[in-house]
Amino acid sequence: MGSVDGRVTGRWARAPLAALLGLVAMVTDLDGGRPDHPASFLYFSYGSNLLQQRLRLNNPSAVKVNVGCLKGYKLAFGIHNNTYSRWGGASATIVRSSEDEVWGVVWRLNLSELDSLDKQEGVPDGHYNPIEVIIKQISPGEDQLCRSYQMNVSNYSFPSQIYKEVICTGAKQNGLPAEYVEKLLDIETNSYNGTTPFILDIKEMLNQVKNNLNPLTSFGKVAVSL
Ligand SMILES: *[C@@H]1O[C@H](CO)[C@@H](O)[C@H](O)[C@H]1NC(C)=O
Numbered sequence: 001m002g003s004v005d006g007r008v009t010g011r012w013a014r015a016p017l018a019a020l021l022g023l024v025a026m027v028t029d030l031d032g033g034r035p036d037h038p039a040s041f042l043y044f045s046y047g048s049n050l051l052q053q054r055l056r057l058n059n060p061s062a063v064k065v066n067v068g069c070l071k072g073y074k075l076a077f078g079i080h081n082n083t084y085s086r087w088g089g090a091s092a093t094i095v096r097s098s099e100d101e102v103w104g105v106v107w108r109l110n111l112s113e114l115d116s117l118d119k120q121e122g123v124p125d126g127h128y129n130p131i132e133v134i135i136k137q138i139s140p141g142e143d144q145l146c147r148s149y150q151m152n153v154s155n156y157s158f159p160s161q162i163y164k165e166v167i168c169t170g171a172k173q174n175g176l177p178a179e180y181v182e183k184l185l186d187i188e189t190n191s192y193n194g195t196t197p198f199i200l201d202i203k204e205m206l207n208q209v210k211n212n213l214n215p216l217t218s219f220g221k222v223a224v225s226l
C-alpha cells in the first residue's frame, strides 16, 4: 500500500468493499452492549489534525487516546493535482520509507463522524485516500489499528509557514517526543504570506490556542471546555 511516487495504489483506493471490511476491523466498540456508547473508530493524525481544535472543527467527537508512532513511513509534503491547498502550500502526507517513522496522535471518533473526516481529507475528490495503519504506543501497550490518510500526490513541495505552525503547535499540545518536535520545527517552508479568510481564521484559532496553552491543564479538561 502506498508508494514513493505519490500514486496511491492501496486497496482503499479502488475497492469500496475492502474499504468497508477494513473499517469494520477498526471499529472497536460495535458490540458494546452499551446503548449510550455509540460505535467508534481510531484515527491516526500526523498533520494539521494534530491540533485538537483544528480536528474538532469538523469532527467534534474526537477524543485523544494516546500518542503513537507509525514505523516504516516518513512525513512528506505534497500537492494534489498540481494545485496548492488553501493553506498556501504543500500539505502533509505519509510515504513508505523503511528506516523512518512518523509520530502522531491516536484519536477516537464516533463512527457517525467518519464521513465528515473523509470529507475534510478530500476523499470524495481523490485528494487523500484512507488507509489502515498499525500504530505503536509510546509506552508498552497493544498495537492499534487506525484509520489514516495518504495524499494522492502530484508533486512534493514545501508547506506554508501557517500550516507548519499548526502542525508544530499540535505536536507540542499533545506531547509528541521532543526530538520529533525538533524535526518538525526544522521543516522548510515556502514564502506564502496570504491573508485569505481561511488563513485569518486559522491565525485566530492559533492565537486562542497559544493564549490558553497551559501545561497544567490536562487534555481531558480542555476537551470538555470546548
Ligand atoms: C460521541 O459519543 C459519545 C458517547 O460515547 C457521546 O457522549 C457524544 O455526545 C458523541 N459526540 C458527538 C459529537 O456526537
Ligand SMILES: *[C@@H]1O[C@H](CO)[C@@H](O)[C@H](O)[C@H]1NC(C)=O
Pocket (backbone or CB within 6 Å): 081, 125, 126
Ligand atoms: C485537476 O486539475 C485540473 C486543472 O485545474 C482540473 O481541470 C481537473 O478537473 C482536476 N482533476 C481532478 C480529478 O480533480
Ligand SMILES: *[C@@H]1O[C@H](CO)[C@@H](O)[C@H](O)[C@H]1NC(C)=O
Pocket (backbone or CB within 6 Å): 079, 082, 083, 084, 154, 155
Ligand atoms: C509539478 O511537477 C510538474 C512536473 O515536474 C511541473 O511541470 C509542475 O509545474 C509542478 N507543479 C507545481 C505546482 O509545482
Ligand SMILES: *[C@@H]1O[C@H](CO)[C@@H](O)[C@H](O)[C@H]1NC(C)=O
Pocket (backbone or CB within 6 Å): 008, 013, 080, 081, 125, 126, 127, 129, 152, 154
Ligand atoms: C489521484 O488524483 C487524480 C487527479 O489528479 C485522479 O484522476 C485520480 O483518480 C486520483 N487517484 C486516486 C487513487 O484517488
Ligand SMILES: *[C@@H]1O[C@H](CO)[C@@H](O)[C@H](O)[C@H]1NC(C)=O
Pocket (backbone or CB within 6 Å): 191, 193, 195
Ligand atoms: C507578502 O510578500 C510579498 C512579497 O514576497 C510582499 O510584497 C507583501 O507585502 C507581503 N504581504 C504581507 C501581508 O506580508
